[in-house]
Amino acid sequence: MLAVKVFGKQDMRVVNVPKPTIDKPSDIIVKVKACGICGSDKAIYNGSNPFVELPRVMGHEFVGEIVEIGDEVTEFAVGDHVVIEPISYDGKCYACRQHMPNACVNLKVLGVHQDGGMQEYIKVPALQLHHIDKDIPWTTAVLSEPYTIAGNATTRGEVGLSKTVVIQGAGTIGQLSLRVAKAKGARVMISDVAQDKLDFAKDNGADAVVNVKNEDLVEKVKEWTNGEMANVVIDAVGAPSTFKTCLDIASVAGRIVPMGFSSAPVTITQQPIMQKQLTICGSRHQTFQFEPIIQAIEAGVLKDDGMTNQRFNIKDAQKALDLMNNDPDKARKIVLMFD
Ligand SMILES: [Zn+2]
Incomplete structure (x- = not known):
């Protein structure tokens, strides 16, 4: 064989x-x-x-x-x-x-x-x-396995009904995280530098898209959340700069889920973590996500739709x-x- x-x-x-x-x-x-x-x-x-x-x-x-x-x-x-x-x-x-x-x-x-x-x-x-x-x-x-990665990230971020979620990166994992976050009842904004990826995200449920090539993400999140900022930030890019941005766009009591595994150092300050009482949650592979994800696929809640x-x-x-x-x-x- x-x-x-x-x-x-x-x-x-x-x-x-x-x-x-x-x-x-x-x-x-x-x-x-x-x-x-x-x-x-x-x-x-x-x-x-x-x-x-x-x-x-x-x-x-x-x-x-x-x-x-x-x-x-x-x-x-x-x-x-x-x-x-x-x-x-x-x-x-x-x-x-x-x-x-x-x-x-x-x-x-x-x-x-x-x-x-x-x-x-x-x-x-x-x-x-x-x-x-x-x-x-x-x-x-x-798509079950990649969907479980999104399932785990959104679980770690405690994504739920009416929460505001910002996903940085509209690649495969960003797109699947968007769909799972929408299925869990959140409002979702997604950012990228590629307009075609943002258009695809918009067609698949994104409430707002931001092209960071020519728009300022911090300003856009402020506007979109009436100043509260994002309750959950998922970093599906994993670059030092996007990790840093997570701290700027998170709301008070916000949760941050970095999904990259870069070993490049990032300079951040402790102040926003303490002042906003942020929680930074690692998310590796998945735990106990296969059953709910497969059931959601069988029910037509999570789809392929061009993925x-x-x-x-x-x-x-x-x-x-x-x-x-x-x-x-x-x-x-x-x-x-x-x-
Ligand atoms: Zn063990």
């Missing part, structure tokens, strides 16, 4: 690997139907992801159909459509005991620490599988990565297909 394997910096090959087999009675084998490509996959390909161990089959956003189950599997059957949760954890460390297994000291992520979804078949423990209705197209189902705008066959994985590298603005979500 085919697998997309990264061997080194920009050395990715579609190779033949053995098909997985049932060894334990609790094993489940999934035929992968679609796998999204994430910015972190691009980083693995470019040699700039510090967490990955090579060689590695990439892919942590994937869905498929169960083709084989061990004798002890009861909650899944052959033919079921499933979304794969890419993280596993020890359940014992301090983070796990605080109900934050996404920050587990022994966190393992499919496609990063273990071979992931860019292969035709994969063996996954039942604990990491979630059912999804058969009438949901694979290209919509595959997966590029599709490639697994054999053309190189073309997909090249597009992501050379023309990232053309790809909201690139999906590898397997049929």
Whole structure:
């Protein structure tokens, strides 16, 4: 069977690997139907992801159909459509005991620490599988994992009814965070430098958009909130300057969710944190978001609506990565297909 394997910096090959087999009675084998490509996959390909161990089959956003189950599997059957949760954890460390297994000291992520979804078949423990209705197209189902990232960020930010939320960055995660925040009843403003991304956000529920190329975000937030400023700020850009802006545009008692993982230093002052009693919340992967997100997708509350705008066959994985590298603005979500 085919697998997309990264061997080194920009050395990715579609190779033949053995098909997985049932060894334990609790094993489940999934035929992968679609796998999204994430910015972190691009980083693995470019040699700039510090967490990955090579060689590695990439892919942590994937869905498929169960083709084989061990004798002890009861909650899944052959033919079921499933979304794969890419993280596993020890359940014992301090983070796990605080109900934050996404920050587990022994966190393992499919496609990063273990071979992931860019292969035709994969063996996954039942604990990491979630059912999804058969009438949901694979290209919509595959958005479940990126939607859970937005689910986690908005949960950490305590986004809720009538709160004002400002999202910096209208890329994939910014767009999905917008949709989840709207589904949770918030008022949402989103900013970017690319007008086409802002137009897409406007078409998908944004109450206000700000092009920071020619508009001042602080002034716009002040105007939009009648001086209160934003109750929740999600930074889906992750640059030093956008993190700094978070402190300026947050309201009193505001919550800030930085989503970047840049190691570049940022100069901020303590005053707004103390004076406004701000809460700055990290958000890594997701915790317990798959069930609510999948239910919202099944109910039609969260949709695709033009998000997966590029599709490639697994054999053309190189073309997909090249597009992501050379023309990232053309790809909201690139999906590898397997049929
Ligand atoms: Zn743990």
